[in-house]
Amino acid sequence: MNIKKYLPILEWLPSYRLAIFNQDLMAAMIVTVMLVPQSLAYAMLAGLPPEVGLYASIAPLLIYAVLGTSSALSVGPVAVIALMTAATAGMIVSPDGDAYLTTVILLTFMSGVMLTLMGLFRLGFLANFLSHPVISGFITASAIIIAVGQFKHLLGVSVSGHNLPDLLLALVKALPDLNLMTLLMGSGTLLFLYASRRWLGPFLTQLGFSQVIANSVGRLSPILAVVVTTAIAAYFTLNEQGVAVVGSVPAGLPPLAMPSTDVGLWQQLWVGALLISIVGFVESVSVGQTLAAKRRERIDPDQELIGLGCANLGAAVSTGMPVTGGFSRSVVNFDAGARTPAAGAFTALGILVVILWFTPLLQTLPIATLAATIIIAVLSLIDIHAIKHTWRYSKADFSAMLLTVVITLLQGVEAGILSGVGLSLALHIYRTSRPHTAVVGRVAGSEHFRNIERHTVETSPNVLIIRVDESLYFANARYLEDQIQALVSQSPELQHLVISCQAVNLIDASALDSLESINARLKDTGIKLHLAEVKGPVMDRLEWVEFPEQLSGEIFISTFAAWQRLKRGDKD
């Protein structure tokens, strides 16, 4: 066992130098400033007290710095996972009581266990069940639900619901209760954030500032909005006029927590925990890979599972919420010059400083401001381009995406993602259930065999050669049976059927059964079945079950050898 594989910190720590330290520290300071309002906002989105978001931004970052393989990934609360947390926990307990936090902590713990186990047992391939159209549809729909869900904070009303129709209905019903001052504050912030994201960057570039500076100012506008609205709310004591504010955030180290051992709760949460784990992993790995590639580095997906898993275990025992690598923060971290995972550890220390000494400053931060930052952040996740692109590229993939969007909006996140996965699998089974096959004949004077429908080739009425261009497995085994039966019923003179297997990488047990049935049925009608060009590993398995002895015909090294031996004129 290579200990460096499981402790990537040993790779980079021994060669850590002052120059790198300076770069990491600079990046960490910028990310800390960005992470404070994000942590509060995503805790709110998950239906949790604000400090839980901060707690989730300390231990997980320290742990990921030891175990993670990406140098620039910024781990912590993210929007989509916060939404999934709210949906999963909210289905079981009401967000108002103490039981809610207990449930979220268990969810975080279970997700940590699942990710770690997936890493140790190299089960990262489970993430492959999520096709890109499903992820993209899911994220788009989640972003819509999140954005619509935040409007209550802009209006200063209280509504709840995990799907779009419920939310919209509740919002409309609650309209008469809106708080004008909150609406003013919230919509002002929203407009400012939208304008600065849309126009400030380009404007600064036009003024002659560099692209990097223009982007950075754009990214700092949420911070500016937080500072200004907090100051306004404090100066005019807006909370006395019904504007909801964060209120007192308890100072001090994160309290330790023990995950619940209630078996019933585990059973209710496991599907949600699994989906949170997989979605979080997919998001994190794709950010990590994109950033790593820019420096010709690489990340190790299995070790990333362990890193994220332990980070979530850390979040669970320090009263946090589920975490993963976030897109926008990681990009800022990278652009700001983070060179090693130490930057993440320094960010954790920055958050620790905030929670120990600066929580009073957060007291008058208006909830509406946080809601506006969430809305702007998630709207950028709605990728209209990807939707159009998929529509043009493949109607099948588009239908999986559309189903995921519709079910997520109408039925919630779990149902949405599960239906999308189901449809993707069904489409894949459908696509491979009719593999391309061709009846081939010999190109005169050569050893080549080509499709008889496209080329002028030699054939013989007593020999039929079929080339199958796909591995044979349960999804297409029956089709092969149907097809051979159809061909044979049209060929009265047939004596030999040859299946040419150069493209068959695998024959599973179902396909083996089909070959045995085909062999037996052909034998009943006096036709011999032969195979040609069987690959080594496939041949080995066939020999384990003595298939060659059962076969009415022979297994030939090449299609040409089969042709020479079997075509009419030779003895049989």
Add this chain to the structure above:
Amino acid sequence: MNIKKYLPILEWLPSYRLAIFNQDLMAAMIVTVMLVPQSLAYAMLAGLPPEVGLYASIAPLLIYAVLGTSSALSVGPVAVIALMTAATAGMIVSPDGDAYLTTVILLTFMSGVMLTLMGLFRLGFLANFLSHPVISGFITASAIIIAVGQFKHLLGVSVSGHNLPDLLLALVKALPDLNLMTLLMGSGTLLFLYASRRWLGPFLTQLGFSQVIANSVGRLSPILAVVVTTAIAAYFTLNEQGVAVVGSVPAGLPPLAMPSTDVGLWQQLWVGALLISIVGFVESVSVGQTLAAKRRERIDPDQELIGLGCANLGAAVSTGMPVTGGFSRSVVNFDAGARTPAAGAFTALGILVVILWFTPLLQTLPIATLAATIIIAVLSLIDIHAIKHTWRYSKADFSAMLLTVVITLLQGVEAGILSGVGLSLALHIYRTSRPHTAVVGRVAGSEHFRNIERHTVETSPNVLIIRVDESLYFANARYLEDQIQALVSQSPELQHLVISCQAVNLIDASALDSLESINARLKDTGIKLHLAEVKGPVMDRLEWVEFPEQLSGEIFISTFAAWQRLKRGDKD
């Protein structure tokens, strides 16, 4: 639209002759005699009054004769489907009340609708989700549950349960209540049936009788058992000594039934109905194909769905239970000389005669006799050979089979089949998630490119050529990204990466995203991505989304063309 395709009767009826009629009639008489006790037994297995089994053997057979494509398939109640019916309906209502029959009729109706729709929309590929190991495991486990479940009738006690532990426990608890006369009758029949199946055939063959006669006598032994035990029970009025008998079966035509329109019931039954439909279809089609092949005929799977679907609709409206093509009866029908689906229609008339005039004869038929025939029939479904065979051939397929057996025994039929399907899909995703890829180099002096690890080939430090031996889709897209990232991080001088696509039959939207990411990441590090030997249909799609324009490199007609153009020495 070809009307003959949807009404296969038009194919054979115009040329129907007396000689064929005689053969069909002979077969029908033999099958009728066999079907009477089977119908009663499988109705009992499904928890229904005995006459329901007879009702299900009239209308469905007439309908299948018009719509079916197999000349020898014998449609009617079968053991596994009867068990699944009992399990699905029994989870919702108790088998004692009237609501149970209503539920079964709705289940039959829903299964009929599903099968018909699957046929009309050509969704027969859905049956491909059931891999052979899952089917085989499921049938083995069902046979065990059925056999154990019938022991109560041999003992003359009353117990219930849909999984093995419950059944065994209930049986043991009920042991003190056993009825000695029933036990004597039941175990005697069981021994007789076992002995005649095991030894009678071989014995007759040894005596010089032909194989066909020996087999036929073996198959008639259940009839003999029914006749003899019914006579004994009648003569000694055993029902007065506590031996359960069929009792009075109402004579007369099947009463019409209307399927329930209770939406809640539809929602509870749809998963069960779908599984019954698919399992029934798979069983029926594999029997049909085997028999058709013996005469170089073929069956049309989509039309079979329609035929079976309408047969079930017929069963539903005539107070029946779910039906499909049964294995043993179809083989008898075939061996007895059935030449067209008319044999099935004549069988239906035979059953009609029985139910109109001969039901009094069934009155003293002991339930224990039916139980013994069921036990012997289902034990032959336990295919130890298939289990061993799968173990030797593939541990992965074996694990899917084992999981299906264990979950079916412990949790019941629905859970068993669904877990098996889930595991098969997961294994398939796993197998294809790491497609075979090879870095290839040029065989000196030729245009061939081979794996650099197996052959001595020319390479160039600035060009890397990767051959991918699988279609690219969501399950393996991410792996390709990982792999290319690993290769690139090891090749400092690299300028060009070529993916050779001769084995890539499909690139889905997820894989396209991956190619776009790979392209963008390589561009960031100054490496150009090229493709070679892209197939026509794949190329068309790539052009729809302007992928070739985005690509940093080119798309070459052949790997050799890419090599010539890119290898060091040429201008770039």
